[in-house]
Structure formats: structure tokens, C-alpha cells
Amino acid sequence: MRPPDSHPDSHDVRITGFASYLPRLMHDNATLPALDEPIEPADLARLGVHRRGWARDGESVGEMAVLAGRRALERAELPAGELDLVILANWTQRRYLPEFAPTVKHQLGAGRAFAHDLGCACAGFLYGLGTASEFLRNPRYRRALVIASEQTSQRARPGSRGTLILGDAAGAFVLERGPEGTRDAGRGGRLIDYELASDGEHAAIMEISDEGWVRTFIQQRELCGLAARSILEVSQRMLARNQLTLADIRWIVPHSGTAGVQAAIVRALEVAPDRILTNYRDVGNVSSASIPVALDHHVAAGTIRPGDLVLSAAVGGGWYAAAALYTVGDPPADRARA
Amino acid sequence: MRPPDSHPDSHDVRITGFASYLPRLMHDNATLPALDEPIEPADLARLGVHRRGWARDGESVGEMAVLAGRRALERAELPAGELDLVILANWTQRRYLPEFAPTVKHQLGAGRAFAHDLGCACAGFLYGLGTASEFLRNPRYRRALVIASEQTSQRARPGSRGTLILGDAAGAFVLERGPEGTRDAGRGGRLIDYELASDGEHAAIMEISDEGWVRTFIQQRELCGLAARSILEVSQRMLARNQLTLADIRWIVPHSGTAGVQAAIVRALEVAPDRILTNYRDVGNVSSASIPVALDHHVAAGTIRPGDLVLSAAVGGGWYAAAALYTVGDPPADRARA
Numbered sequence: 001m002r003p004p005d006s007h008p009d010s011h012d013v014r015i016t017g018f019a020s021y022l023p024r025l026m027h028d029n030a031t032l033p034a035l036d037e038p039i040e041p042a043d044l045a046r047l048g049v050h051r052r053g054w055a056r057d058g059e060s061v062g063e064m065a066v067l068a069g070r071r072a073l074e075r076a077e078l079p080a081g082e083l084d085l086v087i088l089a090n091w092t093q094r095r096y097l098p099e100f101a102p103t104v105k106h107q108l109g110a111g112r113a114f115a116h117d118l119g120c121a122c123a124g125f126l127y128g129l130g131t132a133s134e135f136l137r138n139p140r141y142r143r144a145l146v147i148a149s150e151q152t153s154q155r156a157r158p159g160s161r162g163t164l165i166l167g168d169a170a171g172a173f174v175l176e177r178g179p180e181g182t183r184d185a186g187r188g189g190r191l192i193d194y195e196l197a198s199d200g201e202h203a204a205i206m207e208i209s210d211e212g213w214v215r216t217f218i219q220q221r222e223l224c225g226l227a228a229r230s231i232l233e234v235s236q237r238m239l240a241r242n243q244l245t246l247a248d249i250r251w252i253v254p255h256s257g258t259a260g261v262q263a264a265i266v267r268a269l270e271v272a273p274d275r276i277l278t279n280y281r282d283v284g285n286v287s288s289a290s291i292p293v294a295l296d297h298h299v300a301a302g303t304i305r306p307g308d309l310v311l312s313a314a315v316g317g318g319w320y321a322a323a324a325l326y327t328v329g330d331p332p333a334d335r336a337r338a
Numbered sequence: 339m340r341p342p343d344s345h346p347d348s349h350d351v352r353i354t355g356f357a358s359y360l361p362r363l364m365h366d367n368a369t370l371p372a373l374d375e376p377i378e379p380a381d382l383a384r385l386g387v388h389r390r391g392w393a394r395d396g397e398s399v400g401e402m403a404v405l406a407g408r409r410a411l412e413r414a415e416l417p418a419g420e421l422d423l424v425i426l427a428n429w430t431q432r433r434y435l436p437e438f439a440p441t442v443k444h445q446l447g448a449g450r451a452f453a454h455d456l457g458c459a460c461a462g463f464l465y466g467l468g469t470a471s472e473f474l475r476n477p478r479y480r481r482a483l484v485i486a487s488e489q490t491s492q493r494a495r496p497g498s499r500g501t502l503i504l505g506d507a508a509g510a511f512v513l514e515r516g517p518e519g520t521r522d523a524g525r526g527g528r529l530i531d532y533e534l535a536s537d538g539e540h541a542a543i544m545e546i547s548d549e550g551w552v553r554t555f556i557q558q559r560e561l562c563g564l565a566a567r568s569i570l571e572v573s574q575r576m577l578a579r580n581q582l583t584l585a586d587i588r589w590i591v592p593h594s595g596t597a598g599v600q601a602a603i604v605r606a607l608e609v610a611p612d613r614i615l616t617n618y619r620d621v622g623n624v625s626s627a628s629i630p631v632a633l634d635h636h637v638a639a640g641t642i643r644p645g646d647l648v649l650s651a652a653v654g655g656g657w658y659a660a661a662a663l664y665t666v667g668d669p670p671a672d673r674a675r676a
């Protein structure tokens with residue numbers, strides 16, 4: 001179906017470029033350092049991850065953010081100097097001071113942009129998208145770069161099964177206000193709507209140990225159920241506002257979480273599993289970077305096509321939930337020919 | 339002069355309540371734990387702080403945020419359940435996971451609001467104000483709570499001179515979209531405009547040691563100069579957009595920083611020192627909370643009067659700079675009588 005042009009709350013925000021960055025070192029199951037307790041092949045298969053990246057020299061959260069951001073700007077054919085804001089989602093390498101975003105902005109050459117970090121755990125990229133899209137309502141801001149960059153691998157205790165699942169990556173979207181703010185107003189993807197939710201009632205289910213490892217205090221089964229319910233809730237609220245149902249959505253590109261979360265999402269959303277796209281198998285759980293990383297993968301593979309209506313949703317410890325509804329645009333080269 | 343009604347980029351955002359919270363334990367110079375090296379009375383006087391708060395039981399960053407936020411909501415006569423978003427600025431007690439804002443929102447009873455943390459060092463409150471005001475352009479969001487809550491005292495090495503300067507506090511603003519979003523459209527303060535800037539070129543001048551203490555790698559003199567230049571730059575850009583000059587501003591309520599920063603601001607802005615209001619003497623450097631805490635103090639003291647045009651500006655390690663232009667409204671009781 002044709003994506004909705006607008007609803008009462010919407011304004012015209014284009015997604016004019018997106019990109020991802022994966023570390024040079026991608027561990028497959030054979031090269032990953034041994035676990036404290038060996039895992040049975042059947043359990044390993046159930047975890048569902050075959051490769052995951054380990055960031056090394058030149059691949060800090062800030063550096064991966066610059067690499068993904070630069071690629072997204074290239075694809076948008078937008079010089080960094082035309083950016084008005086840069087938002088960097090990251091929680092796996094948070095610091096008190098200084099944060100990463102001002103340096104990322106500086107290294108990209110985004111001279112006049114303001115830039116700040118955002119946490120929001122695995123939901124950070126979608127919180128960043130929502131925030132950036134609201135700044136673009138202000139006539140003085142026209143172009144935003146939203147990046148997620150995570151070193152999730154460092155939040156797993158060495159030797160634990162978490163090392164099989166958690167990986168490092170970065171991804172980015174360029175957003176431009178349209179139509180007068182966009183150089184080719186008629187094309188490019190569109191950020192149609194987004195929805196954010198937060199619930200501190202579930203704040204205590206997850207934390208970071210003093211050593212820096214993620215710890216979960218509820219059963220995986222319960223966590224998967226909560227994740228699926230939260231994703232369903234924000235998605236349905238957003239779809240209803242746009243007079244859409246899940247049947248209208250071509251692809252669902254969720255934050256991958258774990259294999260269990262993905263299975264729970266399939267059950268909760270009641271959609272055919274082949275409409276839910278992740279690249280979890282090849283990158284593991286890359287937290288807030290998972291959505292742009294999976295989108296880039298499936299667009300490059302030709303699965304997601306220009307004009308397809310996509311729903312992305314994520315949850316994050318805190319507790320955060322978020323969803324976004326968008327279309328993927330034509331590549332800039334095709335836009336130029338149009 | 340009458341504050342400007344609007345400029346091309348502006349929309350109508352009211353400040354319908356503000357409040358602050360100071361810890362129960364306010365150390366004066368006599369009760370503060372002894373320094374490693376005793377300070378000369380003349381040096382102590384030059385530092386300029388007589389009292390500073392030390393947060394204790396029930397005064398975590400999240401708890402102080404709830405206390406300041408609740409007071410601001412009371413003054414706005416707004417039930418928490420009507421909030422659409424809550425932004426919490428904090429960098430002195432940052433956590434990877436979970437963040438504070440979802441819990442603060444839950445404890446306030448802001449059922450439907452989304453909520454997230456924001457860092458941006460000492461500029462976090464103004465970054466939060468700017469962000470919240472842009473969300474309020476979206477018709478589905480009408481009311482926001484922006485809180486800053488900091489345990490700055492914990493970022494000073496015990497026994498160091500930093501303990502004389504750094505204090506704990508929280509402050510909050512309630513923002514409501516006007517006029518149709520505000521219950522009494524004609525009154526209340528107005529957030530007229532804001533300006534944000536970030537410069538990673540200066541990222542390395544300040545950091546946190548492994549133990550958690552703030553360390554500065556440039557001379558205080560140089561830091562004061564940079565702070566003053568940054569504040570002048572964002573302020574002038576914002577004022578020019580509103581066809582105003584510093585001469586049109588009744589009061590300047592800056593992030594206090596240090597006595598040296600305040601002196602540098604006075605010199606850079608070229609305004610009479612008595613138009614620059616802080617309550618640094620009584621609370622120390624409370625980082626992102628300093629602006630709402632000082633505003634609350636000087637409005638309660640009767641210095642800042644309803645309708646006065648106020649400029650607030652802040653810098654923060656990262657490097658961040660921000661400014662906001664606003665008027666203070668009548669107290670709700672007076673508004674009700676109007």
C-alpha cells in the first residue's frame with residue numbers, strides 16, 4: 001500500500017541517508033575466546049549468533065560513530081558542514097565527562113551543529129530519531145545526523161555466554177526537513193511517525209555490575225514477554241494514530257535483543273516471521289545500533305526496497321520502549337536521475 | 339521593555355512553574371571536613387562559597403529530582419498525570435543502566451509521559467529546556483517537566499579545595515504549550531528562545547579520574563576565558579535572532595561555575611555586575627541545577643519580578659554551551675485571581 005502522507009501531528013522529515021559500521025574483527029563461534037563452561041551445540045544453535053564484532057584500535061564508540069556517520073552523510077550526499085544537530089546514542093561506553101558527541105561532531109566537520117549524547121539503553125537510536133525529528137520542526141534546523149554506536153561486547157563478563165551474544169557496531173541516519181528543506185523533495189525515505197514510552201516500574205530488572213557486566217534479575221522468559229508486550233504497545237499506538245495496522249507494514253526491523261525476544265515479538269505481533277528482519281545471526285546484539293545496522297544489511301541485500309513501509313521498534317533497560325514508522329528512499333544516484 | 343512576542347522560529351512555550359531542592363545538610367565553611375592543606379582566609383573569601391549541600395539518605399539524584407519536580411508541578415498547579423515528557427539532566431551520578439528518568443517519572447505519577455536522562459555536563463538543564471520546547475511543537479505533546487539534579491560534591495576529591503566549591507541540588511521547570519495548550523494563556527512566564535552549541539575541539543580540557551574526581555587540564559584563567567567567550571557567543575546569537583541586545587535584558591542568571599568564571603562573564607558581557615544573579619555563595623557550584631536553583635532563589639527574594647526578561651547561559655565540559663531567553667510569570671495564585 002501507499003504509505004500515509006501525513007497525520008495531524010506529522011511534519012515532513014526525510015531519511016536521506018543511512019549506513020552502518022562493523023568492527024574489523026568479527027569473531028565467529030570458533031575464534032571467540034573459550035567460555036568458562038563449554039556450550040552444547042544445540043544450545044549454541046538456539047542462541048542464534050554466528051558472528052559478532054569486537055571493536056579494537058580506532059574503533060572506540062566515538063570513532064565507530066564517525067565512521068558510520070560519515071558513510072551516511074556520503075550516501076545522503078550531504079556535506080557535514082550543513083548539519084544542524086548530531087545526536088549520538090550510546091550506553092555501553094558512557095562517561096561522566098566528556099561525552100562523545102561534541103568530539104564526533106568536530107571530527108565529522110559538522111562545524112555549526114550542536115551535538116549531544118543520549119542513553120536510553122537499546123532504545124537510544126529511536127529516542128534519538130524522535131528527538132531529532134522534533135528539532136527539525138524548528139525552521140532554523142534543517143538537517144540532523146542520528147548515530148548509535150555501542151561496544152556491547154564489553155558489557156559481557158569474559159567467559160560468560162553473554163560474550164556469544166553481545167557485539168559492537170554503529171549505525172546512522174541522516175534526517176532532513178522536507179520539502180523545502182530537502183534538496184530533492186519528492187523522493188528519499190520518510191520518517192512518518194515515532195512513539196516513545198518509559199516505565200520506571202521495571203527499572204530494577206536489569207543493571208550493570210561494578211565490573212561493568214549486564215545483569216538481569218528476572219527470568220529470560222519474563223523479560224522476553226515484557227519486551228514483546230512493550231513493543232506491541234508502542235507500535236499499535238503509533239499505527240492507530242496513522243490509521244494503519246500491522247497488516248499494512250511491509251517489514252518489521254526490530255531491535256534484535258536475543259533469539260528469545262525475537263520469537264516473543266513474532267508471537268505478540270502475530271505477523272509472519274519472514275516479515276521480521278534482523279541480522280542478529282551475523283552481528284549479535286549490538287544494542288541501540290541494531291536497527292540501522294539491520295536496515296543497512298537488508299537494503300543492501302535487496303530485501304527491503306525503495307518505498308517499502310518499515311516499522312522499527314525497540315525496548316531498553318530502564319525501562320524504555322520506542323517505535324518508528326518510515327519508508328526507505330531511493331539511493332541518491334537514482335534520485336539524481338529522477 | 340516589553341519582551342518580544344515572537345520571532346520567525348519561535349512557538350509559544352510557557353514556563354508555568356519552577357522550583358528547586360537543596361539537601362538537608364548544608365555545610366558552611368566551619369562544618370565542612372578539613373582540607374588536606376588548610377586554606378588561607380583570603381583564598382577562602384576569593385573562592386566565594388559560604389555554604390554547599392551534601393546529599394544524604396533520601397537525596398539521591400533521582401530522589402532530589404522527584405522533590406524538585408513535584409514542587410514545580412505544585413506551583414504550576416499541574417497534576418503529574420498530565421505530563422507528556424520528563425527530561426532529567428544529570429552527569430554527576432550517571433549510570434550505564436538503568437538511567438534515572440523513567441523511575442523519576444514513575445515516582446512522580448507521570449503515567450503517560452516518556453522520560454529520559456540527558457548529560458551535557460553543566461549545560462544539561464538548558465539542553466533539556468531546548469529539547470523539551472521542540473517536543474512541544476508536536477501537537478500530541480503539551481506539557482513537559484525539565485529537571486536538573488546533581489551530586490556535584492561527589493566529583494571532588496575528599497580533602498581537596500574542590501569540596502569547598504562543589505555542592506548538590508536539583509531544580510525544575512514545567513513547560514506548557516500555549517496558548518491553546520496552557521490553561522491560562524495570557525499569563526505565566528514564556529520560554530522565548532534558546533540556543534545550543536557544542537565544540538569537541540575543547541573536549542580534552544576536563545575529565546573525570548578513575549576515582550571519580552573532576553580534573554582540569556588547562557589553567558583556570560584559560561578556562562574562565564573560554565567559558566565567558568562561549569557564553570557571549572551563544573547569547574549574542576540568540577539575542578540577535580530576537581532583535582535584542584544585552585541592554586534589553588533585565589537579569590542574567592548564568593550557570594555559576596566558579597567565582598573566576600562569573601568575573602569573566604561580567605567582563606565579557608560588559609554588563610553591570612548587579613544584573614548578573616547567582617546564589618553561588620549559598621549553594622556552591624551545583625552544575626546543571628544552578629540556573630533553576632538561582633532563579634528560584636531570586637524570585638523568592640523578590641529581586642526577579644513577574645514579566646522581567648531573563649537570559650540564562652551555561653557552559654559544560656564536553657564542550658557545551660547553551661543559552662535561554664525567558665520571562666518569569668506571576669505565581670499561580672495571582673494568575674488565578676487575574
